[in-house]
Amino acid sequence: MSESPRSGAAEYRCGWVALAGPPNAGKSTLLNALLGQKVTIVTPKPQTTRNQIVGIFTDAEAQIIFMDTPGMAQLRGRLSKSMTQAVWQSLNQADVVLLVLDAHLYIRHPEFLERDLAPLGAAIAGDERPIIIAPNKVDLFADKSRMLPLLTRAHELWPRAEIFPISAQSGDGLGELRALIESRLPVGPAQFPEDQISTASLRFMAAEIIREKLFLSLHQEVPYGVAVDVESWQEDPERGLTVIHAVIYVARPMYKAMVIGKGGSGIKKIGSEARREIRELVGGKVHLELWVKVRENWTEDPAFLRELEQSSGGGGE
Numbered sequence: 001m002s003e004s005p006r007s008g009a010a011e012y013r014c015g016w017v018a019l020a021g022p023p024n025a026g027k028s029t030l031l032n033a034l035l036g037q038k039v040t041i042v043t044p045k046p047q048t049t050r051n052q053i054v055g056i057f058t059d060a061e062a063q064i065i066f067m068d069t070p071g072m073a074q075l076r077g078r079l080s081k082s083m084t085q086a087v088w089q090s091l092n093q094a095d096v097v098l099l100v101l102d103a104h105l106y107i108r109h110p111e112f113l114e115r116d117l118a119p120l121g122a123a124i125a126g127d128e129r130p131i132i133i134a135p136n137k138v139d140l141f142a143d144k145s146r147m148l149p150l151l152t153r154a155h156e157l158w159p160r161a162e163i164f165p166i167s168a169q170s171g172d173g174l175g176e177l178r179a180l181i182e183s184r185l186p187v188g189p190a191q192f193p194e195d196q197i198s199t200a201s202l203r204f205m206a207a208e209i210i211r212e213k214l215f216l217s218l219h220q221e222v223p224y225g226v227a228v229d230v231e232s233w234q235e236d237p238e239r240g241l242t243v244i245h246a247v248i249y250v251a252r253p254m255y256k257a258m259v260i261g262k263g264g265s266g267i268k269k270i271g272s273e274a275r276r277e278i279r280e281l282v283g284g285k286v287h288l289e290l291w292v293k294v295r296e297n298w299t300e301d302p303a304f305l306r307e308l309e310q311s312s313g314g315g316g317e
């Protein structure tokens with residue numbers, strides 16, 4: 001259209017977009033890249049995101065309210081169940097479904113294609129809403145025809161879907177993808193103030209940053225037995241200082257030593273990496289105290305999982 005961006009107030013668009021897909025596909029990386037700001041944590045490990053995390057993009061034409069979601073995988077246990085619920089809730093709430101898939105994975109492992117796409121196929125089969133499929137990580141291979149099995153299967157499962165290959169990491173295709181998403185949103189006014197970037201509290205974001213550093217430094221199953229809760233947050237405007245006390249909960253006594261590391265070196269490193277990033281988040285000096293507590297089998301404790309969920313600011317209205 002030839003209208004200037006601000007002239008078409010009646011055409012302003014606003015809607016909710018669920019970013020869904022298998023673990024490790026790059027959903028969170030994509031959200032941060034689309035917003036140009038970090039609202040959700042990213043690690044090379046699957047099952048990094050545990051909650052619905054809302055990230056809001058606003059420009060002169062539209063407001064896109066993205067919901068980052070945990071990766072969809074068939075795993076057992078209550079934590080996985082609560083993660084799956086976050087996906088369903090986001091899918092139910094969405095005006096547009098944006099499926100993110102790791103295009104490089106299915107080139108290396110074609111056998112995973114059915115495992116990953118079948119549950120997604122069931123989740124949004126017969127859906128009338130716009131569906132956009134973003135095969136991601138195209139920076140990792142030069143010959144784009146290698147995506148053909150993925151594109152063919154995706155087309156079979158969702159014949160109406162628009163397929164748009166991208167690289168969330170290099171930024172390839174993201175401007176066009178954002179324009180496509182905007183064009184598929186319902187017409188309506190913005191639902192959030194234009195400077196609001198997320199619904200998550202600073203407390204939750206700080207806890208997530210700490211969890212990200214834990215995920216990056218821990219190995220094997222240990223990160224999956226770790227949760228972070230910010231217990232106190234005090235601002236001292238005179239000294240420009242924020243004092244944060246956070247607890248790292250571990251599901252097994254043996255994990256505690258692994259988090260703390262030799263002579264406290266592990267926890268020290270996590271603390272200083274997290275502090276640096278939280279400092280940017282709050283825009284001032286930060287004093288961060290970390291404690292490690294054993295809370296056996298917290299991943300199976302519904303009350304504790306609910307507490308963590310509530311602190312995320314996610315979970316819908």
Ligand SMILES: Nc1nc2c(ncn2[C@@H]2O[C@H](COP(=O)(O)OP(=O)(O)OP(=O)(O)O)[C@@H](O)[C@H]2O)c(=O)[nH]1
Pocket residue numbers: 022023024025026027028029030041042043044045046047048049050069070071072136137138139140166167168169170
């Ligand atoms: N090369 C490459 N790597 C990417 C791209 N997008 C994401 N990654 C990497 O893929 C890994 C997983 O990224 P995340 O954004 O955490 O993936 P996710 O889908 O949110 O994962 P879960 O939260 O576990 O479901 C990280 O190591 C990212 O750096 C991409 O476009 N290219």
Ligand SMILES: [Mg+2]
Pocket residue numbers: 027028029041042048049068069070071
């Ligand atoms: Mg994620």
